[in-house]
Amino acid sequence: MRTQVGIIGAGPAGLMLSHLLHLQGIETIVIEKRSREEIEGTIRAGVLEQGTVDLLNASGVGERMLKEGHIHQGIELQFNGNRHRINMEELTGGKKITVYAQHEVIKDLVAARVQAGGKIIFNADHVSLHDIETEEPKIRFEKEGMGNEIVCDFIAGCDGFHGPSRQAIPNIIRTEKQKVYPFGWLGILAETPPVNPELIYTNHERGFALISTRSPEVQRHYLQVDPNDDIKNWSDDRIWTELHARVDSEDGFKMKEGPIIQKNIVSMRSFVCETMQHGRLFIAGDAAHIVPPTGAKGLNLAISDVYVLSNGLLQFYQSGKKEILDQYSEICLRRIWKAQRFSYWMTTMLHRDVNHSSYEYQIQLAELDYVTSSIAASTSLAENYVGLPFEIPGYNFKMNSASLSV
Template sequence: MKTQVGIIGAGPAGLMLSHLLHLEGIESVILECRTREEIESTIRAGVLEQGTVDLMNEAGVGDRMMREGHLHHGIELQYSGIRQRVNMHELTGGKSIMVYPQHEVIKDLVAARLEARGEIIFGVSDVGLHDVETNSPRITFLKDGAEMELACDFIAGCDGYHGPSRQMIPASVRNEKKQIYPFGWLGVLAKTPIANPELIYANHDRGFALISQRTPEIQRHYLQVDPTEDIANWSDDRIWSELKARVETDGWELPDGPIIQKNIVSMRSFVCEPMQYGRLFIAGDAAHIVPPTGAKGLNLAMADVQVLKRGITAFYQSGDMNWLNHYSEVALRRIWKAQRFSYWMTTMLHTNFNHTSFERSVQLSELDYVTSSRAALTSLSENYIGLPFEWEKERSLQI
């Protein structure tokens, strides 16, 4: 088999890259270890930045998102029993976010690729990358027990943190930076009415809580817990009792109902530098992980592939490798800003039980400042809504 761009991974990064390249007349093949049913049913959070919403619409895959997604003009911050709305729409000159789950984004992109006769090979195994430092890289894999090979001009590693792509960047070249947080998130899907028109981020002495939504009938909520906690210790009654204790205020009650899914995930930050080696380019979770507090994971993946698409397009249009050579430099500028914001949101909103009473008071003072300063609210808003894509600053890189 031969194609122009071999893409490993059918997550948001791989699927969007393939679709964007298709719109430029560039061929690609996606290899995915899971089935279509698995990738479309794995439920993940989905807060889409304004730039991601715009990209979905511009790429022709945003119709269902605009019909079924929840457009939010702000969020609410709660601490010390006080709740304040952050009017991001006003503070950012009319920008908003869209609450639309990641698996729904994946469904839309898979449908678009298949409708355009794009090739996605599901259920592969034993994926290997070869000759990435040459102009003729190859990907080998097994499909239904048969050994197969995909020859290509470039490889895009969009295969997540545990995929093989990042490991092909030599250890002597690869610099991995990480931060492990002493927090875990217990996430639940519950059959209840929408609790609040916008997301509630609550800092409480008992720990952080997030009130979100999925559909008019099913909601997504989160509780800060110890990352080593056993989910078996959390009955439905205990979960609702803890959520209510952390978020309810005078005159406002959290509706409860049957919990249909619950799990605990740990939180970490991670960045791999560089994000390229030879003809291999990594994107999305293969290159970086952010704690979910800042809602940046999917959005960073979409930003990565827009930079990568521009570089690949320039190569096929004129043979220019300049943008591809600067892929890491351009992408990492946005990534580190998102890491900074996600780290700030996480440490500001979560209760660190190892902190002294002095540190706890400083944390609450930070929230008081943020919610009382228009400058601080504007900074929070423009970071949450999403910073401009870095190619708009190409002069500063002299590209």
Template structure:
């Protein structure tokens, strides 16, 4: 088989790229290791920047998001037992965020691609890519015991941090930047209607906590924990007790508990692979960069990447011009590094650091006091949180 764009990975990056290319009249095939059911059930981030919402809406896959997503006008930062609200619209010329689960975005994109007849190869084995520096790169995989090979004009590596595409880049042609944080997040999903309209980020002496939501019926909550901790050490009662201590202050607010349907521990890391282009291979999303979830940037960076890549490929096929393809990596990385800076800053400001001195602790609290009492400080959080311009 031959296609114009071979896409590895059926996450939001790969699926949205395929959809945007379809709208431009460019053929693509998406190849994915996992089953459709597995891909649609993966629970990941759920905060969409204004730019991400606009891309999904303008490309015709945002109807359910606009109907079911939860639009938020701000977030709250809690410290020293008090909550302080950062108001987005008045600080960002009307921009907001929308809470709508990544798995819901994936479901919408899969439905759109299949309705348009777009090929998605699920449940593949022995997936590999070859010839990324050649004029005709290849995707090889086994499905149903049969070997398949797809040749393409260009490859898009949208297969995540552990995928095969970045591994196919020849040694010495890639520079890696990485930071591993000395704490993790314990996250839960609970069948409990949210008792708060917006997210609460809490800096507490016992450690960071985040109150979030996924729908009008489901609450999403996180606790800072030790990276070496085992989820077996966290029975439900201990989780709820710790969340109540870290999130509830002296204002009388209490959140609802509910049946915990999912829990797990997630490592915190920052990672950037540069450049994001190698010959005919273009990396996008988690295949090229990982951010700690504190800044809610992961999926939004993936959307910004593939939007730029789709436009560059459209220009190439329409005119033969390669300037947009040639600048893809540099322009994406400018936005990636700004998101890394914001995510690192939010993470550093909100988490308890083991071994921190009393001086360092007071500096952390002073930073929170500044950003919640100064319009300039609040604007810094607001404009980064709702999303910097995609262009």
């Protein structure tokens, strides 16, 4: 097989890249180790930044998101038993967030690629990368026991943290930076009506809690727990008791209970790979970086990565120039590290660390008090939460439903 851009991974990064390149007449083949049913059925949360929403809409895949997504103008921070609203729309000149699950974004992108006749190869086993330092890099994989090879101009590694793409970058030029947090999140899906119009982030002496929305019938909530705890130790009654203790507030607000249809515990960490490119290989999304979910940046960083990469590839195929591609890592990492900073700040401000002294806990509360009482601090939080701009220094790219243009 031969294509212009071979894409490994059918997550948000890989599918969005394939879709954006298709709009420019650039051919791609996407290979994915899982089945279509699995990638569309793996339930993942999703808080979409304004820039992500704008790009999905401009590229023609935002119709269902606009109908079914929940637009939030603000968030609420709760501490000392009281809630304080951050009006993000007001503080950022009209920018908002949209709560729309990641697997729903994937469904929309897969449907768009299938409708356009795009090639997505599911259930691809034993994927490997070859000749990435040449002008004809190759992707090899097995499908139903048969060996296959894709010859490309470029490879986009969008295959997540455990995929082979990042490992194909030689250790001598690849630096990996990581922080593991001493707490995890117990996440539940519960069949209840919405608890609150907007997300509630709670700092409580018993630990962090997040109250979110999913649909009119199903909600998503999180509790800070020991990352090594066993989900079997958490009965439904224990979960609701803990949510009541951390979230019920002095103004009479109380959690709404209902059947819990899913629950699991995940650890939390931050990770960045430098560099994000080598030869004709470019990595994006979770293959290059992981953020704790507190700042809601994971999917959005994946989309901003492929925004840069798609423009770089467009420049190459239109003019033969590689100015953007040559700067891909530098451009992306500037935004990535700002998102890492924000996610780290939100995480450390809101979670109760067992290693904290009473002094350090009081500093957390003082930080929350400052953020909710200072216009400057509230604006900083709002600007980062709704998303920093998608930028490529020196260029002014604009998206419409048919094309990218300089």
